[in-house]
Amino acid sequence: MTASATLILLMAVLYAVGITVMLERSLTRVLIGFMLVGNATNLLILLVSGPNGTAPIVTGTVSDEGMADPVPQVLMLTAIVINFGLTAFVLALIYRSWWLAQLGDQGDSVPDQHHGETEAATDATFDAVDLDDAALQKILADSDEHPDAHNRGMEGER
Amino acid sequence: MSAIVPLLVLLPLLGAAVALVLGAYRRAQVVVSALTLTTVTVLSAILLVYVDSNGPVVVDVGGWDAPFGIVLVADRLATIMVLVSALMLLGVLLFAAGQGIADGDRETPVSIFHPTYLVLAAGLFVAFVAGDLFNLYVGFEMLLSASYVLLTLAGTGARIRAGVTYIIVSLTSSIIFLASIAFIYAATGTVTMALIAERVRDLPADVQLILCISLLVAFCIKAAVFPMSFWLPDSYPTAPAPVTAVFAGLLTKVGVYAIIRTDTVMFTDVDIDIPLMVIALLTLIIGILGALAQADIKRLLSFTLVSHIGYMIFGIAIGSQAALAATIFYIVHHIIVQTTLFLATGLVERVGGTTSINRVGGILKASPLVSVLFFIGAMNLGGIPPFSGFLGKVGLFEAGVALGTPLSYVLIAAGTATSLLTLYALVRVWNMVFWRPSGDVEGYTSPLLDSLSETPDDPGGTVRTKSVPRLMLAATTGMVALTVGLTLFAGPLFDLAARTAADFDSHSTYVDAVFPGGVE
Numbered sequence: 001m002t003a004s005a006t007l008i009l010l011m012a013v014l015y016a017v018g019i020t021v022m023l024e025r026s027l028t029r030v031l032i033g034f035m036l037v038g039n040a041t042n043l044l045i046l047l048v049s050g051p052n053g054t055a056p057i058v059t060g061t062v063s064d065e066g067m068a069d070p071v072p073q074v075l076m077l078t079a080i081v082i083n084f085g086l087t088a089f090v091l092a093l094i095y096r097s098w099w100l101a102q103l104g105d106q107g108d109s110v111p112d113q114h115h116g117e118t119e120a121a122t123d124a125t126f127d128a129v130d131l132d133d134a135a136l137q138k139i140l141a142d143s144d145e146h147p148d149a150h151n152r153g154m155e156g157e158r
Numbered sequence: 159m160s161a162i163v164p165l166l167v168l169l170p171l172l173g174a175a176v177a178l179v180l181g182a183y184r185r186a187q188v189v190v191s192a193l194t195l196t197t198v199t200v201l202s203a204i205l206l207v208y209v210d211s212n213g214p215v216v217v218d219v220g221g222w223d224a225p226f227g228i229v230l231v232a233d234r235l236a237t238i239m240v241l242v243s244a245l246m247l248l249g250v251l252l253f254a255a256g257q258g259i260a261d262g263d264r265e266t267p268v269s270i271f272h273p274t275y276l277v278l279a280a281g282l283f284v285a286f287v288a289g290d291l292f293n294l295y296v297g298f299e300m301l302l303s304a305s306y307v308l309l310t311l312a313g314t315g316a317r318i319r320a321g322v323t324y325i326i327v328s329l330t331s332s333i334i335f336l337a338s339i340a341f342i343y344a345a346t347g348t349v350t351m352a353l354i355a356e357r358v359r360d361l362p363a364d365v366q367l368i369l370c371i372s373l374l375v376a377f378c379i380k381a382a383v384f385p386m387s388f389w390l391p392d393s394y395p396t397a398p399a400p401v402t403a404v405f406a407g408l409l410t411k412v413g414v415y416a417i418i419r420t421d422t423v424m425f426t427d428v429d430i431d432i433p434l435m436v437i438a439l440l441t442l443i444i445g446i447l448g449a450l451a452q453a454d455i456k457r458l459l460s461f462t463l464v465s466h467i468g469y470m471i472f473g474i475a476i477g478s479q480a481a482l483a484a485t486i487f488y489i490v491h492h493i494i495v496q497t498t499l500f501l502a503t504g505l506v507e508r509v510g511g512t513t514s515i516n517r518v519g520g521i522l523k524a525s526p527l528v529s530v531l532f533f534i535g536a537m538n539l540g541g542i543p544p545f546s547g548f549l550g551k552v553g554l555f556e557a558g559v560a561l562g563t564p565l566s567y568v569l570i571a572a573g574t575a576t577s578l579l580t581l582y583a584l585v586r587v588w589n590m591v592f593w594r595p596s597g598d599v600e601g602y603t604s605p606l607l608d609s610l611s612e613t614p615d616d617p618g619g620t621v622r623t624k625s626v627p628r629l630m631l632a633a634t635t636g637m638v639a640l641t642v643g644l645t646l647f648a649g650p651l652f653d654l655a656a657r658t659a660a661d662f663d664s665h666s667t668y669v670d671a672v673f674p675g676g677v678e
Binding site for chain 1: 310319333
């Protein structure tokens, strides 16, 4: 089996970076890590398909021996679609956990859609926190162990 | 007959589409889901009768022969699993419908519950009938995606927290599974299980071992085998009662089913029996020790679930026909009993207001019927004769004695100890929750309750108790009747399990079914 050294190197780097990032505590980083590892696996599937070749299944145009193996490409496409769907779901999950962490116990009573929305109304609903990773990480760290202490902390900040 | 196999998957998917369209009509959704699952149950029962007398049904999807097309293989094992899962899904659906009607649908957004539930069913069925490793992966992803939604239903803080653990762990295991498929494709040039089984034996032994272990790691995470079981007790108990019941009964068993397929169809030459036995031993002991420390009934049951997976791994590790027959019987028993116990616990929560044994008592007086339902399930799980849990374990231990290695005797001892400790944990629940008068709960002290730990973010106190609707009671009673039926008809069922195990006697039974003309 022949395989491109560049692709192998790229796959190795993606795996290494992806797994490292997945081990972080922040959910967004875990998601980014998952996406990198998922793409590394897709590359792995591409690599196992053997040498490059002409377009598969179409016969009679070029010499048929030079065809690429179509099966791994099909597997990859399916895997990409599945990863895409799961990424969307985890994003929704991250948004929801941010929502709950921002609003605490009131989170469930605030509707998702704000009628007659203005910027002022939004600011009144949400805490004006810079939503970088550090903030999310802090919120997650708090909500993991001491939900009550965290809620009290939020009250104090307001 | 070959039309039935794809229907098992298509019907739930169509049902999901119809239920999604009918989102505004909740009664209609219940009717659609119940009808779909009833049809699948009937179809799989017919299929089981046919397969049992005429051998496996193999369907080439789209008319493409294996190994170029996707094959669906309904042999005895697959059909038994489909039938039992369909029955469980139906029972739990009725339970959930009863709960929804009683609570006025305020607690769960039912409009997405039914479609997701049916997609979960379709994913389960496709995983069982998959004759193609990648199709198995797709089946796993279908049921996992549906389970993510069901676990985080209503999106409360506790469920999001539990969901994050569950989802990240599942995603990791899926990636490992996908990478294993890539390795296997690189080594054998196919993803059709029957052809993998043929080609794998030409590979060097160490390559076979690596491929087998990478697949098993992925499946062991899904089956919650120690040490990859840490995620289960943290995530399952927070979901709504019916969802927990389905997850506990079915999702881990799909992993066990995949392990059986890996070990008995694809990698028959790989000898990993001793490591598997050690893992089974650790799963049994560590799981049940976790259960002993829990005050919450749902968490306790989740730990017994982890522990009892050890019995099935033990049976697979022995690998003899008698052991496989006992394992298959035990899987069926465990699916039904574990689901039933979680449903009964859901009823206890409605009557008592909490599932912590520190804070509830007098259920026997408050609701004798719920108590009887829980009691039968508990005795069955604890392995009291003559219930099916006892029969399954006896079958396993007999096969272990027949193997006769020192390690198998250690496992038999550990299995007996686990059975007794399960009984201890469940009888303690019985004493506290059912027998103890509700007036004694305040300030009650007993050495039995020392050193119990509550759920980590347990709010304490009890919620308002609710009435138990007839439909929920009827669904749970039906499931308990099924567990009793499993005991009453244990003889014929054990014979069926023995015939199923005989399919795995030689690896060629499966291969010949997929390639009737022989492998080229």
